[in-house]
Amino acid sequence: MPELPEVETIRSQLEPLLVGRAIVDTWLSPEMPALPAWPPDAAAFASLLVGRRIASVGRRGKYLLIPLDDGNTWIVHLRMTGALIHCREGLPEDRFLRAWFRLDDGSHLCYRDVRKLGRMWVVADAEQVVGKLGPEPLAGALSPEALRRSLAGRRAPVKALLLDQRLVAGLGNIYADEALHEAGISPLRPGGSIAPDEAERLCAAIGRVLQRAIGHGGTSFFAYLDARGERGRHQLHVGVYRRQGEPCPRCGTAVARVRVAGRSTHYCPGCQV
Numbered sequence: 001m002p003e004l005p006e007v008e009t010i011r012s013q014l015e016p017l018l019v020g021r022a023i024v025d026t027w028l029s030p031e032m033p034a035l036p037a038w039p040p041d042a043a044a045f046a047s048l049l050v051g052r053r054i055a056s057v058g059r060r061g062k063y064l065l066i067p068l069d070d071g072n073t074w075i076v077h078l079r080m081t082g083a084l085i086h087c088r089e090g091l092p093e094d095r096f097l098r099a100w101f102r103l104d105d106g107s108h109l110c111y112r113d114v115r116k117l118g119r120m121w122v123v124a125d126a127e128q129v130v131g132k133l134g135p136e137p138l139a140g141a142l143s144p145e146a147l148r149r150s151l152a153g154r155r156a157p158v159k160a161l162l163l164d165q166r167l168v169a170g171l172g173n174i175y176a177d178e179a180l181h182e183a184g185i186s187p188l189r190p191g192g193s194i195a196p197d198e199a200e201r202l203c204a205a206i207g208r209v210l211q212r213a214i215g216h217g218g219t220s221f222f223a224y225l226d227a228r229g230e231r232g233r234h235q236l237h238v239g240v241y242r243r244q245g246e247p248c249p250r251c252g253t254a255v256a257r258v259r260v261a262g263r264s265t266h267y268c269p270g271c272q273v
């Protein structure tokens with residue numbers, strides 16, 4: 001699933017291509033009727049986009065936020081396998097193409113989605129969709145104190161809590177595992193047992209791990225493609241994620257894989273305590 005670094009990579013690639021452009025036509029596949037989450041009717045959804053000019057391309061957590069010149073915001077969540085790919089010359093032959101948006105320079109923004117779980121909204125107030133998200137880890141909004149406060153008293157494993165988008169926006173399975181490894185904290189620890197110095201280490205580790213992944217254009221173990229249709233490179237640089245049985249890069253202990261809150265979780269039993 002695209003997490004914060006993947007969505008940020010797509011955002012930064014799309015920004016110079018989309019800002020100032022008008023949407024002149026659109027097509028939504030009838031095979032994916034739930035793609036427009038709001039308004040749910042495909043024709044009504046399209047009518048809110050066609051003729052509008054794109055004011056900017058932003059991001060909140062794993063959501064792309066695209067403000068339009070009429071004050072509405074077009075919001076895209078890629079979920080498991082969604083991808084937004086900018087195509088300069090015509091439309092690709094792609095059986096997983098679920099929607100396209102033609103721009104006034106003749107290019108297309110193509111939406112492909114193998115598992116058909118992605119969602120889009122056009123709303124007057126973006127807070128209706130993203131209002132419940134927790135602090136942004138890269139905008140300085142996530143502080144060690146805020147992190148510790150939201151973990152305090154919680155018995156759930158810290159790994160499971162980091163996946164809760166109301167606590168921290170944008171982390172998913174890959175970067176929660178990587179941040180806990182970087183911070184030297186076991187994913188199995190109850191959230192409430194995290195001490196102030198550990199919250200400080202974890203907060204800093206989350207920021208570093210996400211920044212490094214953005215520097216590598218995101219992680220492509222599975223379906224993730226960026227806005228140019230290319231794979232990310234961060235899978236070549238991970239510490240523990242999907243490296244079970246291989247030596248920990250910090251201490252050499254074999255990386256373990258366990259299930260935490262139903263999610264496969266990778267950690268080093270040697271240096272994560």
Ligand SMILES: [Zn+2]
Pocket residue numbers: 248249250251252253268269270271272
């Ligand atoms: Zn280790």
